[in-house]
Amino acid sequence: MLLNIIKRSFANQKKAMLLMIASVAVGTAMAASLITISLEISGKVSKELRSFGANILIEPRLEGLADISGQKRYLRQEDIVKSKTIFWRHNILGISPFLDTESEISVSGVKETVRLVGAWYEKGLPLPGEAKEFPAGIKTVSPWWYIEGQWPDQADKVVAGTSLAARLGIKKGDSLMIDGKGFVVSGILETGGNEDNELYMDLGHLQEFKNLSGRVSRVYVSALTTPMDKFAYKDPKTMSRPEYEKWYCTGYVTSIAKQLEEVFYGSRTKPIWQVAETEGKVLERLRLLIYFLCGIALAASALGVSTTMIMSLLRRIDEIGLMKATGADSSKIITIFVSEGFVIGTIGGLLGYALAIAAAQYIGMKVFNSAVEHKALLLPVAIGSALVISIAGTILPIRRALRIKPAVVLKGAG
Amino acid sequence: MSFVIVRDVIKEYETAHALRGVSLEVEKRQWLNMVGPSGSGKSTLLNIIGGLDSPSSGSVTIDSTGIDRLSEDDMARFRREKIGFIFQQSHLIPYLNAVENVMLAQYFHSMSDEKEAMEALARVGLSHRIYHRPSQLSGGEQQRVCIARALINSPSLLLADEPTGNLDRENTRVMLELLRKLHSEEHFTIILVTHDPFVSKWGQRIITMEDGRIIQDEPVHV
Numbered sequence: 001m002l003l004n005i006i007k008r009s010f011a012n013q014k015k016a017m018l019l020m021i022a023s024v025a026v027g028t029a030m031a032a033s034l035i036t037i038s039l040e041i042s043g044k045v046s047k048e049l050r051s052f053g054a055n056i057l058i059e060p061r062l063e064g065l066a067d068i069s070g071q072k073r074y075l076r077q078e079d080i081v082k083s084k085t086i087f088w089r090h091n092i093l094g095i096s097p098f099l100d101t102e103s104e105i106s107v108s109g110v111k112e113t114v115r116l117v118g119a120w121y122e123k124g125l126p127l128p129g130e131a132k133e134f135p136a137g138i139k140t141v142s143p144w145w146y147i148e149g150q151w152p153d154q155a156d157k158v159v160a161g162t163s164l165a166a167r168l169g170i171k172k173g174d175s176l177m178i179d180g181k182g183f184v185v186s187g188i189l190e191t192g193g194n195e196d197n198e199l200y201m202d203l204g205h206l207q208e209f210k211n212l213s214g215r216v217s218r219v220y221v222s223a224l225t226t227p228m229d230k231f232a233y234k235d236p237k238t239m240s241r242p243e244y245e246k247w248y249c250t251g252y253v254t255s256i257a258k259q260l261e262e263v264f265y266g267s268r269t270k271p272i273w274q275v276a277e278t279e280g281k282v283l284e285r286l287r288l289l290i291y292f293l294c295g296i297a298l299a300a301s302a303l304g305v306s307t308t309m310i311m312s313l314l315r316r317i318d319e320i321g322l323m324k325a326t327g328a329d330s331s332k333i334i335t336i337f338v339s340e341g342f343v344i345g346t347i348g349g350l351l352g353y354a355l356a357i358a359a360a361q362y363i364g365m366k367v368f369n370s371a372v373e374h375k376a377l378l379l380p381v382a383i384g385s386a387l388v389i390s391i392a393g394t395i396l397p398i399r400r401a402l403r404i405k406p407a408v409v410l411k412g413a414g
Numbered sequence: 415m416s417f418v419i420v421r422d423v424i425k426e427y428e429t430a431h432a433l434r435g436v437s438l439e440v441e442k443r444q445w446l447n448m449v450g451p452s453g454s455g456k457s458t459l460l461n462i463i464g465g466l467d468s469p470s471s472g473s474v475t476i477d478s479t480g481i482d483r484l485s486e487d488d489m490a491r492f493r494r495e496k497i498g499f500i501f502q503q504s505h506l507i508p509y510l511n512a513v514e515n516v517m518l519a520q521y522f523h524s525m526s527d528e529k530e531a532m533e534a535l536a537r538v539g540l541s542h543r544i545y546h547r548p549s550q551l552s553g554g555e556q557q558r559v560c561i562a563r564a565l566i567n568s569p570s571l572l573l574a575d576e577p578t579g580n581l582d583r584e585n586t587r588v589m590l591e592l593l594r595k596l597h598s599e600e601h602f603t604i605i606l607v608t609h610d611p612f613v614s615k616w617g618q619r620i621i622t623m624e625d626g627r628i629i630q631d632e633p634v635h636v
């Protein structure tokens with residue numbers, strides 16, 4: 001009987017029904033695609049955020065390799081490709097080695113001791129047994145470095161930091177002496193950091209020049225990480241075995257750093273906290289924003305259902321009064337409206353689900369340039385949203401219906 | 415003890431005194447007609463007896479239950495057990511067909527039973543109109559659906575507010591004969607409001623109302 005009432009009453013108010021179903025569908029689609037996107041965001045936005053710079057620094061440990069003079073310590077260049085063997089290797093998005101040296105330069109009679117750093121700008125490292133090269137170099141960790149001119153590709157080329165160049169009056173194309181050898185300035189480097197006071201040249205050539213073959217001073221790594229949570233801040237030394245395993249196998253910046261330390265001989269790694277924490281905060285806020293938008297979408301569509309249902313209720317006052325006179329108590333009236341809401345919710349929810357698949361796909365493509373991965377979650381989220389909308393949307397109409405007085409409705413004209 | 419006892423009922427609306435102190439007792443199985451000019455308070459009294467409206471003061475007892483003290487939901491449950499209504503405008507759900515309208519009353523009472531609902535329509539002579547919508551039925555047929563609906567849960571009190579108000583003489587007669595037959599078979603109590611002298615002769619007792627009071631109470635002289 002209930003089914004009959006609902007079926008017939010729907011057929012009787014097609015416009016209102018379609019309006020309510022559309023309300024639910026749009027709200028559901030909004031909420032479901034937003035939630036899916038928010039799940040994608042951790043992955044995709046952190047990838048985008050990685051362009052803000054390296055988040056792990058690898059340095060030589062004190063008891064690391066000694067150089068010939070016995071004072072400085074270095075890392076081995078050959079260990080760089082090993083970062084592609086760790087558990088979280090796929091999360092290593094960029095890696096850039098640096099070799100720091102001190103040199104004396106002289107330009108038009110002025111002599112000065114400056115830092116001469118060797119690095120790669122953009123270099124593909126061959127990986128054993130893999131066709132694809134591992135992209136390394138400054139561009140993979142600090143893409144914002146600006147070079148006016150060219151990165152030095154020959155043994156006698158350097159780039160000069162912009163502050164240094166200004167101080168010494170060096171321009172692109174000028175010549176200068178470094179440790180008594182003649183070099184040509186192939187470009188001016190501007191980073192906004194210490195690099196602006198330094199000289200840069202190709203890592204391999206500097207190693208040769210300084211007789212430090214195979215040595216690097218520090219390595220910056222840009223890794224995709226899981227935002228640090230409470231568990232992540234626990235000291236791994238105090239963890240139980242299973243805890244340690246969980247920690248090790250979660251992509252926290254600390255556990256990835258630990259794994260890198262294991263493959264770089266004589267190394268010590270540390271997260272660059274400022275970067276890691278900023279990322280966490282940005283993600284947190286983005287997610288908050290999305291939940292907020294989600295809430296608004298749900299509320300707006302519940303409001304749509306609610307107003308439409310009240311409008312149609314106003315036309316059904318006689319009917320409800322009559323039902324009450326015929327013996328319907330509140331529970332029966334509630335049952336009728338809740339069932340109507342349920343049917344609207346189900347149809348609207350399914351439509352919204354279809355819309356959400358399209359929307360999530362579209363947003364994923366537009367915003368992140370890739371398809372969404374969490375499609376499986378869409379259905380439960382869509383159903384949940386639709387239910388929330390239709391339940392919230394029917395509360396007011398039901399309260400209104402319960403207040404209808406049959407006597408007023410049914411009093412005969414005579 | 416009388417089946418229906420109305421005691422000192424006053425009903426005041428903001429703009430009108432609908433009932434100015436009405437007392438009335440109706441015996442079980444009695445057929446009582448209520449007449450009087452328009453605005454004299456007939457519908458108000460009938461609605462108060464049926465629990466659709468509540469008195470400003472005074473009490474109403476039906477079958478030993480003080481209905482003025484029931485909550486709205488308890489009243490709805492009391493109503494579906496004991497009372498059937500017929501109104502002037504036929505008041506059927508427009509999008510349900512005849513048998514579904516009857517079944518709705520069953521549904522609110524307990525469980526709908528299509529066979530029983532069809533039998534009820536057969537008893538009011540509508541076997542051939544079972545699947546017609548209200549808009550496809552004549553005024554007389556609609557009122558007969560209302561009778562079937564009012565009686566489907568075997569009420570002990572039938573309240574009818576100008577049930578023949580929109581019918582011609584022939585349809586009025588058909589309807590009253592039907593009611594008389596059902597009344598003699600099922601022994602429910604009838605309170606029927608009318609201002610048609612032809613109709614008021616069909617019962618056993620007539621009360622006349624004027625300006626919110628009962629001014630005359632007499633048996634029907636056949």
Ligand SMILES: Nc1ncnc2c1ncn2[C@@H]1O[C@H](COP(=O)(O)OP(=O)(O)O)[C@@H](O)[C@H]1O
Binds near residue numbers: 408427450454457
């Ligand atoms: N809901 C209401 N609000 C205000 N006044 C009402 C209402 N219902 C009835 N009345 C007034 O109460 C009086 C009695 O009305 P009613 O019982 O409908 O009379 P009858 O059915 O005898 O014509 C009339 O004056 C009418 O205007």
Ligand SMILES: [Mg+2]
Binds near residue numbers: 414457
């Ligand atoms: Mg009236």
